Amino acid sequence: MSGNRTFTMIKPDAVENGHIGAILEKITAAGFKIVAMKYTQLSKRDAEQFYAIHKERPFFDELVAFMTRGPIVAAILEKDNAVDDFRALIGATNPAEAAEGTIRKLYAKDIGENAIHGSDSDENAAIESAFHFAGREIF
Ligand code: UDP
DSSP: OOOSEEEEEEOHHHHHTTOHHHHHHHHHHTTOEEEEEEEEOOOHHHHHHHTGGGTTSTTHHHHHHHHHSSOEEEEEEEOTTHHHHHHHHHOOSSGGGSOTTSHHHHHOOSSSSOSEEEOSSHHHHHHHHHHHOOGGGOO
């Protein structure tokens, strides 16, 4: 059982393809409450810092270029067991392996341009939320 908050980003591909509304609808229909949200664009420095754990991976430069090429929607979501339930809602990193009906199965192109981010632990949810939001922006 995970805690009651997670962090998400609707990634540039899903924004470009006009899927913000449909994705937010799926998130709220699944019982998540939006407690913080902003439409913003990551700088190169932001993306490098956010994905620092992947900096030695071969896809790192491509990931930073992708995540900075256009706006994203960042949000903090609240629900019992938020991290685990949200990872189930978005599906596997690679949409080819994602379960039917998951957000990545519906809206992602491939393992890189995969439509949406979801924190993978309570600890990372807290770090990622603090990276994007000040306390006064969380309701
Ligand atoms: N990624 C990629 N190529 C890969 C694996 C991951 O471009 O082979 C990107 C993809 O956008 C993914 C992000 O790097 O969402 C972070 O990877 P992670 O393994 O943490 O997957 P996630 O937690 O997002 O499912």
